Amino acid sequence: MNIHSLHKIRLFSADLKRWVIKKLSRNSSDKYNLILNAAIKVFAENGFFYSTVSQIAREAGVADGTIYLYFKSKEDILLQFFNCRTQEVFDRFRTEVEKAGNAREKLVNLIRRHLEEFQHDRAMAIVFQSEARVKSRLNGRLDKYVKDLSKKYMDLVGEIIELGQAEGSIRKDVYISLAKRLVLGSVDEVISTWVNTGGHYDMASMAEPLVDLYFKGIGSTKTAAVQ
Amino acid sequence: MNIHSLHKIRLFSADLKRWVIKKLSRNSSDKYNLILNAAIKVFAENGFFYSTVSQIAREAGVADGTIYLYFKSKEDILLQFFNCRTQEVFDRFRTEVEKAGNAREKLVNLIRRHLEEFQHDRAMAIVFQSEARVKSRLNGRLDKYVKDLSKKYMDLVGEIIELGQAEGSIRKDVYISLAKRLVLGSVDEVISTWVNTGGHYDMASMAEPLVDLYFKGIGSTKTAAVQ
Amino acid sequence: MNIHSLHKIRLFSADLKRWVIKKLSRNSSDKYNLILNAAIKVFAENGFFYSTVSQIAREAGVADGTIYLYFKSKEDILLQFFNCRTQEVFDRFRTEVEKAGNAREKLVNLIRRHLEEFQHDRAMAIVFQSEARVKSRLNGRLDKYVKDLSKKYMDLVGEIIELGQAEGSIRKDVYISLAKRLVLGSVDEVISTWVNTGGHYDMASMAEPLVDLYFKGIGSTKTAAVQ
Amino acid sequence: MNIHSLHKIRLFSADLKRWVIKKLSRNSSDKYNLILNAAIKVFAENGFFYSTVSQIAREAGVADGTIYLYFKSKEDILLQFFNCRTQEVFDRFRTEVEKAGNAREKLVNLIRRHLEEFQHDRAMAIVFQSEARVKSRLNGRLDKYVKDLSKKYMDLVGEIIELGQAEGSIRKDVYISLAKRLVLGSVDEVISTWVNTGGHYDMASMAEPLVDLYFKGIGSTKTAAVQ
DNA sequence: AATGAATGAGGTTTCATTCAT
DNA sequence: GATGAATGAAACCTCATTCAT
Numbered sequence: 001m002n003i004h005s006l007h008k009i010r011l012f013s014a015d016l017k018r019w020v021i022k023k024l025s026r027n028s029s030d031k032y033n034l035i036l037n038a039a040i041k042v043f044a045e046n047g048f049f050y051s052t053v054s055q056i057a058r059e060a061g062v063a064d065g066t067i068y069l070y071f072k073s074k075e076d077i078l079l080q081f082f083n084c085r086t087q088e089v090f091d092r093f094r095t096e097v098e099k100a101g102n103a104r105e106k107l108v109n110l111i112r113r114h115l116e117e118f119q120h121d122r123a124m125a126i127v128f129q130s131e132a133r134v135k136s137r138l139n140g141r142l143d144k145y146v147k148d149l150s151k152k153y154m155d156l157v158g159e160i161i162e163l164g165q166a167e168g169s170i171r172k173d174v175y176i177s178l179a180k181r182l183v184l185g186s187v188d189e190v191i192s193t194w195v196n197t198g199g200h201y202d203m204a205s206m207a208e209p210l211v212d213l214y215f216k217g218i219g220s221t222k223t224a225a226v227q
Numbered sequence: 228m229n230i231h232s233l234h235k236i237r238l239f240s241a242d243l244k245r246w247v248i249k250k251l252s253r254n255s256s257d258k259y260n261l262i263l264n265a266a267i268k269v270f271a272e273n274g275f276f277y278s279t280v281s282q283i284a285r286e287a288g289v290a291d292g293t294i295y296l297y298f299k300s301k302e303d304i305l306l307q308f309f310n311c312r313t314q315e316v317f318d319r320f321r322t323e324v325e326k327a328g329n330a331r332e333k334l335v336n337l338i339r340r341h342l343e344e345f346q347h348d349r350a351m352a353i354v355f356q357s358e359a360r361v362k363s364r365l366n367g368r369l370d371k372y373v374k375d376l377s378k379k380y381m382d383l384v385g386e387i388i389e390l391g392q393a394e395g396s397i398r399k400d401v402y403i404s405l406a407k408r409l410v411l412g413s414v415d416e417v418i419s420t421w422v423n424t425g426g427h428y429d430m431a432s433m434a435e436p437l438v439d440l441y442f443k444g445i446g447s448t449k450t451a452a453v454q
Numbered sequence: 455m456n457i458h459s460l461h462k463i464r465l466f467s468a469d470l471k472r473w474v475i476k477k478l479s480r481n482s483s484d485k486y487n488l489i490l491n492a493a494i495k496v497f498a499e500n501g502f503f504y505s506t507v508s509q510i511a512r513e514a515g516v517a518d519g520t521i522y523l524y525f526k527s528k529e530d531i532l533l534q535f536f537n538c539r540t541q542e543v544f545d546r547f548r549t550e551v552e553k554a555g556n557a558r559e560k561l562v563n564l565i566r567r568h569l570e571e572f573q574h575d576r577a578m579a580i581v582f583q584s585e586a587r588v589k590s591r592l593n594g595r596l597d598k599y600v601k602d603l604s605k606k607y608m609d610l611v612g613e614i615i616e617l618g619q620a621e622g623s624i625r626k627d628v629y630i631s632l633a634k635r636l637v638l639g640s641v642d643e644v645i646s647t648w649v650n651t652g653g654h655y656d657m658a659s660m661a662e663p664l665v666d667l668y669f670k671g672i673g674s675t676k677t678a679a680v681q
Numbered sequence: 682m683n684i685h686s687l688h689k690i691r692l693f694s695a696d697l698k699r700w701v702i703k704k705l706s707r708n709s710s711d712k713y714n715l716i717l718n719a720a721i722k723v724f725a726e727n728g729f730f731y732s733t734v735s736q737i738a739r740e741a742g743v744a745d746g747t748i749y750l751y752f753k754s755k756e757d758i759l760l761q762f763f764n765c766r767t768q769e770v771f772d773r774f775r776t777e778v779e780k781a782g783n784a785r786e787k788l789v790n791l792i793r794r795h796l797e798e799f800q801h802d803r804a805m806a807i808v809f810q811s812e813a814r815v816k817s818r819l820n821g822r823l824d825k826y827v828k829d830l831s832k833k834y835m836d837l838v839g840e841i842i843e844l845g846q847a848e849g850s851i852r853k854d855v856y857i858s859l860a861k862r863l864v865l866g867s868v869d870e871v872i873s874t875w876v877n878t879g880g881h882y883d884m885a886s887m888a889e890p891l892v893d894l895y896f897k898g899i900g901s902t903k904t905a906a907v908q
Numbered sequence: 909a910a911t912g913a914a915t916g917a918g919g920t921t922t923c924a925t926t927c928a929t
Numbered sequence: 930g931a932t933g934a935a936t937g938a939a940a941c942c943t944c945a946t947t948c949a950t
Contacts, residue, residue: 047362049276063911130362171447185416186409217444290936503730517915589728589811625901639870643862671898674852744932
């Protein structure tokens with residue numbers, strides 16, 4: 001009996017436990033999501049590059065090789081995350097926007113939903129905030145999704161602003177592409193701050209004050225009027 | 228003490244002087260910066276994790292081993308970038324802010340300088356935007372610099388806003404921490420967009436319109452007044 | 455609890471049984487020993503520091519990476535050698551000692567077995583003689599095993615000598631700790647010589663003459679008596 | 682001013698001190714021995730393989746390159762140690778042996794001197810005990826010296842034993858080559874133990890008891906007589 | 909479909925040695 | 930002779946991926 005054997009025995013009981021839990025709890029068809037969720041969790045903890053396929057497999061309770069039955073590669077997992085997970089989320093943004101009657105409400109709904117979704121799934125928020133901008137060989141394909149998503153978001157905000165201009169609630173002389181970046185940038189920053197400080201407070205309630213700031217600006221009425 | 232001793236002492240101090248001059252004048256900074264710049268360029272092209280030390284060495288025109296005379300590790304290069312490069316830049320931000328007389332001008336100066344600096348060194352901009360948020364083992368020490376810098380920036384914006392409130396140019400009821408995130412977030416987004424679209428247009432000229440947007444908001448005067 | 459549930463439970467326990475059997479029966483010991491033996495052979499030829507992991511892998515007929523499934527590092531291989539291989543051998547020493555009835559026979563059995571074991575596995579002998587004393591960073595952990603083993607051996611010899619003194623076959627005024635070093639040192643030297651000269655002659659047969667020398671000394675009877 | 686600069690400045694004062702000490706204390710001709718001694722000290726601390734040429738240079742207060750003016754390579758330093766240092770020591774053994782009148786005294790003188798020399802220079806003792814047996818590519822040339830030295834020692838002991846037999850103080854039926862290994866092995870073991878336990882006690886005084894043990898053996902007179 | 913032992917390419921890093929000053 | 934910055938070969942080790950079971 002050597003150290004190697006001893007180590008194996010220790011692992012054995014941990015594995016046994018995992019095996020029982022897995023057998024008892026799973027209906028064996030949703031492996032794709034099981035792995036994807038495990039991966040997001042692992043990526044959120046260690047970052048994509050410092051996460052290993054084995055870690056993901058362990059977290060998911062499957063064998064390393066199993067992952068390759070559902071994903072082409074480690075990079076593909078991240079790709080799928082950006083592709084389908086964030087698409088789903090974005091679709092819910094749209095629904096929420098459509099519920100509102102005017103530009104301001106639409107913007108509040110969009111941002112509130114955005115903050116809610118990210119607040120609800122912190123691992124997703126971390127991965128999104130951390131990995132979306134990473135410059136990497138993934139870029140070719142990752143960019144495709146990230147830029148697409150970003151564009152959709154921008155377009156959605158653009159539509160709302162144009163609606164507001166038509167309604168008369170938003171100034172006609174607003175430089176739209178700048179306004180869009182103002183919105184997306186500040187929401188992004190709010191989420192980043194939330195993520196970096198541990199994610200313990202309620203972010204969604206910041207939607208209303210944020211939109212208020214967009215509309216009124218920080219200038220005093222007098223100043224604004226004078227200009 | 229005889230003449231012989233005296234002579235020895237004279238020689239000694241001549242040698243000492245020569246030794247000190249040599250030690251102090253060797254501008255090892257040359258190669259340090261040579262390598263750092265090469266690394267930033269390579270990181271900007273491939274991303275930190277997909278860059279190899281050999282690539283950096285080739286770009287700098289030195290041997291692989293030479294890099295380890297100036298940096299502890301590959302990670303250390305990125306750390307040094309965030310530590311000294313960005314500190315230098317930030318110091319110039321402060322100078323620019325101090326030049327202006329009122330809050331609005333200070334904000335314009337800060338943002339214009341920010342955009343100018345990043346525009347001036349696109350590789351730096353790319354690395355900063357890409358790697359600063361990456362969740363990694365680096366984080367422990369990288370975060371130290373990134374968070375520190377971010378805090379300094381936030382504090383600077385905070386001071387400006389408070390000044391504006393004292394001046395009467397900024398509303399007293401502005402939720403300061405939100406306003407700060409509005410500013411940092413939108414500037415960040417402007418830079419990211421610039422980087423992602425190839426960095427071919429003039430970003431610095433967007434400082435004035437951006438600040439205008441902060442002050443006046445996007446809301447039409449009527450709406451703002453009504454609320 | 456219905457029939458369906460019952461069926462599931464039956465299947466479950468069948469699976470559980472299969473899983474446990476599989477886990478326990480995999481004889482990973484095979485490859486562990488395959489690699490360990492290959493390493494000992496390579497170490498014996500080149501010395502630990504001049505042996506490369508690739509050489510060991512080639513000798514074992516596995517890929518370089520495979521080695522790291524069974525050993526933490528190159529150093530760990532040497533550590534495992536000292537830990538388990540030499541422990542096994544030492545246990546056989548003890549058994550051999552217990553077989554004998556008196557001190558002299560015990561000493562002969564111990565030494566004969568010692569010489570036999572090393573003679574039987576020349577690579578082991580070489581590695582043991584060469585690497586056990588090496589001053590290195592390994593020392594921290596290597597020493598643990600080597601000193602422990604050395605102490606056990608010393609204690610065993612000490613017990614035998616004390617037994618001899620009780621029996622009356624060994625002088626009461628013998629400085630025990632010196633006598634122990636006499637025994638261990640000379641056996642060590644006999645093995646070293648055997649190793650260095652190519653290991654072609656029978657070492658085990660030297661046990662009896664050696665012990666004879668210990669007991670009678672080199673002095674002529676007359677001299678001994680006179681003193 | 683970055684971390685790199687700071688580090689350099691810290692090193693500067695250490696270097697300055699070293700430079701002054703060196704200039705003041707040395708007569709610049711005995712570099713060979715200066716380096717050799719420094720190397721022995723470093724080898725004793727870290728072992729040959731974990732010692733770097735830079736460490737030796739620092740310990741000697743010379744530049745790395747200077748070492749190669751006096752030694753062909755790192756290995757050559759160890760070689761020179763075994764070649765000249767131990768030869769010198771061995772020559773003193775011979776002188777000591779010649780001083781004595783009979784075999785027993787000669788043996789005591791030899792061993793006492795041996796223990797004294799090693800006790801006097803612990804670093805030498807450590808390096809000799811640790812590195813002499815290391816199986817390495819050095820072997821080709823290192824062995825030459827080590828084996829030669831070992832043979833000389835063995836021959837010296839052999840001569841003494843033969844003298845003793847002629848004198849009548851040593852049994853005629855002693856298996857000489859075994860007796861030689863008994864002597865060398867036990868002295869070696871005594872030194873190893875002394876080195877490993879920190880080298881704080883007086884080893885030289887063990888020469889007399891050791892030789893006593895060689896002559897009288899451990900057996901009780903009665904037993905010895907009976908056999 | 910699921911497994912996980914085995915693979916081996918390729919990365920980071922060290923350090924003995926050289927050579928221009 | 931002396932220096933020490935620069936070199937680059939070569940080592941250890943990791944881990945994404947494969948494939949026989």
